[in-house]
Each structure stands twice: as structure tokens, then as C-alpha cells.
Amino acid sequence: MKGWMGKFKVLSLFGLVALFLSACGKENLTALDPKGYGSDKSMDLIILPTVIMSFVLVIVMVLLVLALVKFRKKKGREDYIPKQVEGNKTLETVWTIIPILLLIIIAVPTVIYEFDLADDASASDHLNINVTGNQYWWHFDYEGLDIQTSQDVYIPVNSKVYFNMKSSDVIHSFWVPTLSGKLDVNPENENTFYIDAYEEGVYWGKCAEFCGPSHSLMDFKVVVVSQEEFEQWVADMQNFDPETAEPASDAAAQGRELFQQNNCIGCHAIGSSPAAVGPNLTNFGDRTKLAGVEEMTKEKLIEWIVNPELIKPGNKMTGAYPEVSKEDAALIAEYLLQLKPSEITIESAGGLK
Amino acid sequence: MSTATAQKTSFAAVLWDYLTTVDHKKIGKLYIYGGGFFFLLGGLEAMLIRIQLIKPENDFLSAGLYNEMITMHGTTMIFFAAMPLLLGLMNAVMPLQIGARDVAFPFVNALGFWLFFLGGIMLNVSWFTGAPDAGWTAYAPLSTTSPGHGVDYYILGLQISGAGTLMGGINFLVTIVNMRAPGMTYMRMPLFTWTTFVVSVLILFAFPALTVGLFLLMFDRMFGSAFFDVALGGNSIIWQHLFWIFGHPEVYILILPAFGIFSEIFATFSKKRLFGYTAMVFATILIAFLGFMVWAHHMFTVGMGPVANSIFAIATMAIAVPTGIKIFNWLLTLWGGNITINSAMLWSLAFIPSFTIGGMTGIMVATSVADYQYHDTYFVIAHFHYVIVGGVVFGIMAALHYWWPIMFRRVLNEKLGKWAFWNFFIGFHLTFFIQHFLGLMGMPRRYWVFLENQGLDTGNLISTIGAFFMAIGVIIFLYNAIYSWIKEEPAPQDPWDGRTLEWAVASPTPHYNFKQLPLVRGLDPLWIEKMEGNGKMTPAEPVGEIHMPNGSILPFLMSVGFFIAGFGFIYQTVTDVAYIFLFGGMGLALACMLIRSLKDDHGYHITKEELEKEAD
Numbered sequence: 001m002k003g004w005m006g007k008f009k010v011l012s013l014f015g016l017v018a019l020f021l022s023a024c025g026k027e028n029l030t031a032l033d034p035k036g037y038g039s040d041k042s043m044d045l046i047i048l049p050t051v052i053m054s055f056v057l058v059i060v061m062v063l064l065v066l067a068l069v070k071f072r073k074k075k076g077r078e079d080y081i082p083k084q085v086e087g088n089k090t091l092e093t094v095w096t097i098i099p100i101l102l103l104i105i106i107a108v109p110t111v112i113y114e115f116d117l118a119d120d121a122s123a124s125d126h127l128n129i130n131v132t133g134n135q136y137w138w139h140f141d142y143e144g145l146d147i148q149t150s151q152d153v154y155i156p157v158n159s160k161v162y163f164n165m166k167s168s169d170v171i172h173s174f175w176v177p178t179l180s181g182k183l184d185v186n187p188e189n190e191n192t193f194y195i196d197a198y199e200e201g202v203y204w205g206k207c208a209e210f211c212g213p214s215h216s217l218m219d220f221k222v223v224v225v226s227q228e229e230f231e232q233w234v235a236d237m238q239n240f241d242p243e244t245a246e247p248a249s250d251a252a253a254q255g256r257e258l259f260q261q262n263n264c265i266g267c268h269a270i271g272s273s274p275a276a277v278g279p280n281l282t283n284f285g286d287r288t289k290l291a292g293v294e295e296m297t298k299e300k301l302i303e304w305i306v307n308p309e310l311i312k313p314g315n316k317m318t319g320a321y322p323e324v325s326k327e328d329a330a331l332i333a334e335y336l337l338q339l340k341p342s343e344i345t346i347e348s349a350g351g352l353k
Numbered sequence: 354m355s356t357a358t359a360q361k362t363s364f365a366a367v368l369w370d371y372l373t374t375v376d377h378k379k380i381g382k383l384y385i386y387g388g389g390f391f392f393l394l395g396g397l398e399a400m401l402i403r404i405q406l407i408k409p410e411n412d413f414l415s416a417g418l419y420n421e422m423i424t425m426h427g428t429t430m431i432f433f434a435a436m437p438l439l440l441g442l443m444n445a446v447m448p449l450q451i452g453a454r455d456v457a458f459p460f461v462n463a464l465g466f467w468l469f470f471l472g473g474i475m476l477n478v479s480w481f482t483g484a485p486d487a488g489w490t491a492y493a494p495l496s497t498t499s500p501g502h503g504v505d506y507y508i509l510g511l512q513i514s515g516a517g518t519l520m521g522g523i524n525f526l527v528t529i530v531n532m533r534a535p536g537m538t539y540m541r542m543p544l545f546t547w548t549t550f551v552v553s554v555l556i557l558f559a560f561p562a563l564t565v566g567l568f569l570l571m572f573d574r575m576f577g578s579a580f581f582d583v584a585l586g587g588n589s590i591i592w593q594h595l596f597w598i599f600g601h602p603e604v605y606i607l608i609l610p611a612f613g614i615f616s617e618i619f620a621t622f623s624k625k626r627l628f629g630y631t632a633m634v635f636a637t638i639l640i641a642f643l644g645f646m647v648w649a650h651h652m653f654t655v656g657m658g659p660v661a662n663s664i665f666a667i668a669t670m671a672i673a674v675p676t677g678i679k680i681f682n683w684l685l686t687l688w689g690g691n692i693t694i695n696s697a698m699l700w701s702l703a704f705i706p707s708f709t710i711g712g713m714t715g716i717m718v719a720t721s722v723a724d725y726q727y728h729d730t731y732f733v734i735a736h737f738h739y740v741i742v743g744g745v746v747f748g749i750m751a752a753l754h755y756w757w758p759i760m761f762r763r764v765l766n767e768k769l770g771k772w773a774f775w776n777f778f779i780g781f782h783l784t785f786f787i788q789h790f791l792g793l794m795g796m797p798r799r800y801w802v803f804l805e806n807q808g809l810d811t812g813n814l815i816s817t818i819g820a821f822f823m824a825i826g827v828i829i830f831l832y833n834a835i836y837s838w839i840k841e842e843p844a845p846q847d848p849w850d851g852r853t854l855e856w857a858v859a860s861p862t863p864h865y866n867f868k869q870l871p872l873v874r875g876l877d878p879l880w881i882e883k884m885e886g887n888g889k890m891t892p893a894e895p896v897g898e899i900h901m902p903n904g905s906i907l908p909f910l911m912s913v914g915f916f917i918a919g920f921g922f923i924y925q926t927v928t929d930v931a932y933i934f935l936f937g938g939m940g941l942a943l944a945c946m947l948i949r950s951l952k953d954d955h956g957y958h959i960t961k962e963e964l965e966k967e968a969d
Binding site: 024046048061080091096100107111191204213217219293314 | 415417420486487488492494495498583588589590623624625628629630631632655656658666667670671673674677678681682684685687688689690691692693694702705706709712717720721722723724725726728729730790793794795797799800801802803804806807809884
């Protein structure tokens with residue numbers, strides 16, 4: 001009997017732990033397991049009011065239940081007329097003062113953290129990345145480094161990285177829950193905040209402001225690597241020259257021809273270029289998600305090139321180029337998938353969880 | 354007229370009666386029918402949303418249709434379900450509570466209803482041509498660039514119904530200021546009347562901000578202006594400010610009447626005077642005042658800077674104080690009472706923990722730094738559904754059970770009432786509690802699909818199951834309404850042993866409400882008379898002639914005019930034929946106004962003899 005109980009206890013303990021872990025959500029997506037300065041500060045201020053307000057909720061519940069148990073109409077007392085109490089000055093003062101005190105406990109750290117997170121005095125000493133939000137993709141321009149990427153942004157660990165954000169169309173919102181809270185990406189002004197990641201890894205980023213049919217498909221990834229790896233990545237990206245880089249196979253070479261013939265290059269830059277009508281494809285082969293959300297396979301990519309509308313409704317690529325046959329699309333896919341300028345990739349950073 | 358209409362009961366006669374009525378009781382019913390209809394539509398939209406989110410990467414709805422669904426769900430529930438249902442209750446009950454024979458402007462009252470109703474129809478016509486898809490908040494530039502006419506329908510529908518709501522607000526204000534029965538001082542008014550009064554002030558100041566915003570949006574979309582177009586020197590953030598300067602007080606426009614309702618119900622069914630009446634009144638006024646000071650807490654992530662964010666965070670937290678006062682006063686009203694628990698009371702009791710959770714998460718989202726995580730996620734969805742469903746919808750359901758005998762002369766069936774309550778209550782917490790966690794686990798709101806393998810599957814499934822329980826609850830309630838109408842006996846005049854004036858009115862309520870205006874001698878006037886052994890109100894005047902307004906078809910025709918003109922405005926961008934509708938509709942509306950202005954209508958008088966005959 002005791003053994004059974006023991007097993008039961010162990011099992012239920014495991015169950016509870018599993019439940020707790022699953023309740024926290026997916027690693028590197030959830031805000032409940034913070035791994036950056038911003039999300040850490042937010043987490044502090046998620047916990048503090050939760051604790052204080054739960055205490056208030058418990059008091060309310062206890063009073064409510066007690067009142068119902070004690071004063072519910074009883075047999076034989078149906079016609080009882082209670083005393084018509086008007087109020088009670090002392091009690092009313094108590095439940096005015098105590099909430100004010102509780103709110104002060106919450107308000108003070110809120111204001112302190114608010115100013116702390118908004119501090120951008122030292123922005124020029126750190127890496128600055130200019131972010132452009134587009135329907136439905138993200139563009140990253142590394143200030144002073146002559147590097148552009150789209151969808152995946154590589155940053156060094158344990159260092160403040162400033163993101164200067166602006167939208168090219170409607171309002172978006174830049175959110176990497178595990179690393180930091182969100183900030184809107186407006187068309188009229190540049191918004192700046194920083195991410196300071198504590199741990200290397202690949203983090204999910206989401207668009208959090210409703211921006212059209214494919215709002216839910218506007219994911220991006222933040223790849224946090226060590227300082228040395230980051231420097232290597234920067235060098236690799238800078239040294240990559242699409243003109244001289246030899247395609248990996250004949251098919252890829254043909255794909256490159258088609259990429260130019262079909263004028264894909266008109267929107268999609270490969271290598272450093274300020275043109276950003278469509279996503280920059282320099283390190284396309286290192287991406288693990290197609291269009292931010294789909295599994296990156298050759299078949300899917302062909303499907304995308306032939307008809308992107310099926311994958312991302314309302315995207316700006318649909319109809320903006322001449323029709324491409326499946327065969328040509330396969331060759332272009334071959335070319336794009338071998339664009340791997342650096343050894344530092346999502347895989348080397350631990351892979352997308 | 355009074356006795357004549359009672360004889361005719363053919364369908365056409367009833368229809369004509371309702372189309373021309375200016376009686377606050379009938380207009381109240383019309384609001385409840387209209388609001389109820391839109392509530393069902395909005396509920397249907399909610400169910401389709403939840404079915405789409407039952408599993409990851411579901412293809413039940415397309416992306417475009419899903420966005421239309423969420424936009425219409427939000428817009429319908431706020432503007433065309435919650436508000437009109439509350440306005441309906443105010444219409445049906447408030448004049449009785451203050452001892453008035455009607456509202457101050459019965460004609461305007463009817464006009465307000467028809468504008469609301471046709472505005473709602475206008476919005477829903479868009480389902481046939483492409484519904485709005487920019488969210489109920491219609492943020493520019495998404496709304497200014499949205500293709501098709503969906504957002505145009507949103508603009509015109511809200512503009513027309515908003516005008517109606519503004520009229521309603523002004524009308525209630527004048528009514529409460531001028532038409533209280535002898536002895537009904539401000540500090541003797543029931544809490545529901547007080548909240549109606551305060552909410553009317555909110556409507557008066559908040560709706561113009563929406564009107565202005567909608568006009569700017571309309572000019573941008575239809576007449577080539579560029580208020581929100583950044584490329585031409587406009588600024589899209591201005592829309593957010595205008596929208597929330599209206600939008601946040603709107604939250605209090607919805608919740609304060611519910612607070613009033615609960616105050617009435619707790620007092621009645623505890624057989625006790627409302628605890629801390631004066632504090633309750635001033636808490637209401639304070640909430641309303643602060644409600645105008647906090648709009649930018651909807652915009653913490655816009656990038657307003659730490660100073661603005663801190664100010665709005667602290668102002669928002671301050672609202673918790675008067676709200677807390679209210680919660681504890683209700684608890685102390687129950688304390689020491691002789692409590693009856695029936696359907697009306699169940700909805701009210703369930704409100705306390707549900708709304709307290711909504712208030713708790715309210716403080717959490719007011720904490721600006723933490724809101725960087727909550728904002729625009731399912732956490733916020735959960736928060737405002739706890740406030741609006743757990744507060745407003747629970748309040749409306751409680752009020753319907755409580756005042757059903759006055760409005761429809763039946764006491765709703767208790768057993769069905771409890772079934773409806775438990776299904777809805779359990780379904781509500783099942784649907785929305787888990788969403789707090791979904792938000793923090795990385796699920797932004799307004800996501801048409803969520804991806805596989807992101808730890809969001811179970812939570813969304815539970816949420817969808819909960820939604821079905823809520824739907825079952827609503828269906829049982831509807832069945833109860835029909836069942837009670839057919840099967841139950843006519844309700845007595847005062848089934849709950851009430852405390853306020855509306856229970857002193859004869860059943861069925863005569864169309865002039867009070868044969869003689871009552872003399873009010875304190876708070877809870879009917880209770881005072883009962884305790885002193887009188888059992889009924891002392892008249893404040895001898896039986897005399899009663900002056901009543903005539904019915905009129907003009908409010909309906911005027912609204913139809915604006916309705917037709919609305920289509921003209923929407924389609925003048927594509928075809929000149931639309932100008933016929935634009936000018937024709939406006940012409941009809943203006944002609945009706947002209948007739949109303951030039952034709953004297955002094956109403957009619959019910960003579961003393963008629964009154965005495967009716968009493969027999």
C-alpha cells in the first residue's frame with residue numbers, strides 16, 4: 001500500500017512539474033521564462049502586482065463566501081428584516097487607505113523601471129540596428145556595418161543592442177517575448193529600444209500590432225551568439241560578394257540567371273544594398289523558416305515562388321512579377337538555398353526550438 | 354388614443370404602434386430587441402472565431418474573413434449589443450425610478466433608437482459587400498488603406514448610431530435634472546438612476562471625440578484628405594488618441610450602469626439599505642472623472658516616452674481605489690442581511706469575483722513596464738472580457754431577470770434561469786481564464802492562425818470548449834424568455850419586495866406610469882412606506898389631467914433618410930448614381946426635420962374622468 005502511495009506521489013510530482021513547465025509555454029517564445037534585461041524587468045512587475053492583487057482577491061472571496069454562508073435566508077427567519085445600516089466611516093476609510101498604499105507599492109517600481117528601460121543615453125556606444133516593418137516581413141540594417149538581413153537578426157549576447165524602428169506601411173509591433181517587451185513600429189517616427197540578451201540561442205519574434213491578413217504570419221527570429229561568433233558573422237557577411245561568389249552547382253548557376261532575368265533582383269537584394277522593396281536574401285540558405293513561418297524545404301520554396309498568396313495572403317509579392325514555371329522556380333530555389341555566406345547560422349546557435 | 358390602441362392587436366397595428374411610439378417603455382423594449390438581435394450576431398461571430406482557433410493552423414476561415422469576423426465581433430458587441438441593451442434598461446426603468454411620466458424629449462428618444470438600429474443594420478449590410486477588416490479600433494493607416502468599402506460601412510454605421518446615442522445621453526440628463534418626482538432629491542436617487550446620470554455625462558463628452566475621429570477617417574477615405582497619411586504630412590497616431598479619448602470613457606459608459614444594477618439587486622435581495630450610499634455615488638462620479646484621464650494606457654507601446662507612460666500608469670491605477678470602495682460596499686450590503694439567492698442574485702454574486710479578477714488584471718496592465726509584455730496579446734483579450742462579460746454582460750443578465758416583471762409582465766422561470774447561469778458562468782471562466790496564460794506564452798491578439806508546436810494548442814482548445822458552454826447558456830436564456838411568456842402567469846406588481854419607485858407602479862404599467870406623482874420621503878421610498886405600514890406611495894398631487902406626447906413616424910423616417918444617405922456617401926467614390934441616394938436621403942431627413950419644426954404638436958391630455966374610468 002505504502003509503495004503504491006509512494007509511486008503515486010512521485011508520479012503526481014512529475015505530473016505537476018510537467019504541467020508547470022508546459023504552463024510556462026514554449027522555450028524562447030514565452031514571456032514567462034525571461035532571458036533578457038527587458039523581459040526580466042517586465043517579469044518583476046508581472047509578479048509584484050499579481051501577488052498583491054491575489055491577496056486582495058482572496059480577501060474579497062473570503063468576505064463573499066462568509067456573507068453568503070452566514071446571512072443566507074434561513075428557515076423560520078423568512079420575514080426577518082435586517083438592520084438598515086447606512087454605512088461605517090471607519091471601515092470605508094480603511095478600504096480607501098489600504099488600496100492607496102498597495103498601489104503606491106506597485107507604482108514606485110513601475111516608474112523607476114519605466115525610466116530605466118527608456119534610457120538611450122549610451123545608444124551610440126553600442127550596436128545599432130535600423131528595423132523596418134513591412135507587410136509582412138522585417139528588414140534589419142546594421143548601422144555602420146554595411147550589412148542588411150531580413151527575417152533573421154543576429155546579435156551578440158550580453159550587450160545592449162539598440163533597435164531603431166520605423167514602418168514602411170501600416171503600424172507593426174516588434175515583440176521578442178523571451179528577451180523584451182514590445183514596441184510599436186510606426187510610419188511617422190523612429191522608436192528606439194534595446195535588447196540585452198542573457199543567453200545564446202534562437203528566439204521567436206512576433207508582430208503584435210494588427211497589420212492585415214497575414215499579421216499572424218509575420219514572425220522573425222533573433223539569433224543571439226557570442227561576441228566572437230558575432231564578429232565572425234559580420235566579417236563573413238561583409239566579405240560576401242554575390243557577383244564573385246560561385247554558385248554551388250550548375251542548377252544553382254542557372255537559377256542565378258533566372259533570378260536576374262525575372263528581375264527578382266529588382267526587389268530582393270543579395271549582398272549589401274540599400275534597396276529593400278522585398279526581403280534581403282543574402283543569407284537565405286541559413287534561414288530555417290520560409291516567409292517566417294513555413295518549414296524551409298525546396299518544395300515549399302517552389303510553391304512560394306509560383307504562388308506566394310497560398311502561403312501569405314495579402315503579401316506584396318503576389319502579382320508583382322511575371323509568371324514563373326515550376327521548373328524555373330526549382331532552379332531559382334536551388335540558387336537561393338545555397339546562399340550561405342557564414343558558418344554562424346541558426347543551427348550553430350543551437351537551432352530553432 | 355390610449356383605450357383605442359389597446360383594442361387593435363393585428364400585426365400591422367402592433368408594427369405601426371412600435372414604429373411611431375414615443376413611450377419610453379416601448380422604446381426600452383425596442384432597444385432590448387435590437388440590442389439582443391445584435392448580441393446574437395456578435396455571439397455567432399465569436400463562435401466562428403473560437404472554432405477557427407480550436408486547433409493550430411486551422412483553415413476553417415480564410416485570413417481575410419477572419420479579420421472581418423474579429424472587427425465585426427468587437428464593433429457589434431460594444432456599440433450595438435452592450436450599449437443598446439443598457440440604454441434599453443435605462444429607458445424602461447429610470448423614468449419609473451424617479452417618478453416621471455416619460456423622458457424629457459420623447460420624440461428625440463424615438464429618434465435615438467431608430468438611428469442606433471439603422472446604424473447597426475448599415476454596418477451589417479457590409480457582410481454582403483465585404484465587411485470592415487481593420488479591427489474594431491480601426492487604427493490608421495490600416496483602416497485608411499483597407500481596400501473595398503468595409504471600413505466605409507464601419508464609419509457610416511458608427512456615425513449614424515453614435516448620433517443616436519448622443520441624443521439618448523442628453524435626453525437622460527435633462528430628464529433626471531428636471532423630471533424627478535416631488536421629494537426625489539439627488540441624494541435620494543437610486544444608484545441605477547445615478548449611474549444613468551453619470552453615464553449620460555460621459556456620453557456627452559466622449560462621443561464627440563469619436564464623431565470627430567470618424568469624420569477625419571471618412572474625409573481621408575472618401576474625399577482625399579490626408580489627416581492620417583504620413584506621406585502627405587498627416588499623423589496616424591492622432592487617430593489612436595481620438596479613438597481612445599472616446600474609447601476609454603466608453604468602457605465606463607458600459608460598466609457604470611452595471612454597477613448601478615448590482616447596487617439595486619444586492620440591496621433588494623439582502624433586504625438591506627445599500628451600504629455607504631454616499632460613498633457609492635461619489636465613487637461613481639470619481640470613476641467617471643478619472644475615466645477621461647487615462648486613455649493613453651491603451652498606447653503604452655506606441656513610444657510616447659517614459660514621462661507620459663508613467664503619468665498614465667499612475668492615473669490608471671488610481672481608478673482602482675473608487676472601484677475597490679464599491680466592491681467592499683457591496684460585500685457589506687450583503688453582510689448582516691437576509692439574503693435570497695435567485696437567478697438575478699446569482700448573476701450579481703458571480704459578478705463580484707469575476708469582476709475583481711478583471712480589476713486585478715486591470716492593475717497588472719496599468720503597470721506600464723509589464724504591459725510591454727501584455728499589450729496586444731491574449732492577456733489583454735482575457736482582461737477586457739473579464740471586465741465586459743464578467744461586469745457588463747453579467748449586469749445585463751441580472752437586470753433582465755430583475756426587471757423582466759416590469760418590462761414583460763412575467764417572472765422568468767427560476768430553474769431555467771439557473772441552468773442558463775451555470776452554463777454561461779462556467780463557460781465564461783473556461784474560455785477566458787486560460788487566455789491570460791496564452792498571452793504571456795507568446796500569442797498576440799488578432800492572430801488568424803497560431804502555429805503548431807508553440808505550446809498554445811491545449812489552451813486554445815479549452816477556450817473554444819468554454820465558448821460552447823457560453824452559447825448553450827444564452828440559448829437556454831432565450832428559451833426561458835419564450836417559455837415564461839407562454840407558460841407563466843402574469844407577474845404581480847412587486848414580486849421581489851422591492852425598495853424603489855419602479856415597484857410602486859401598477860402592473861401592467863399604464864402608459865402614463867403614475868396616475869398621481871408619488872411623494873418621495875427618502876432613499877428607497879417604497880421601502881420607507883412599507884416599513885411605516887402604508888404599503889404604497891403617498892400621492893403628491895390630486896388626480897388631474899395628464900399631458901402626454903403624441904406618437905410620430907417622423908423619427909423613423911428621419912433615420913431612414915440618414916440610412917439611405919449613408920449608402921450615398923459610401924458609393925459616391927465609385928459612381929455618380931450614388932449622389933441620388935446621398936441627396937435623396939439627406940432630403941428626406943431634412944424634410945422630416947422641417948415638418949417637425951413647423952408643425953405644432955402639443956400632445957394630448959388624459960382627462961380626470963378617463964383616469965378614473967381606467968382605474969375601475
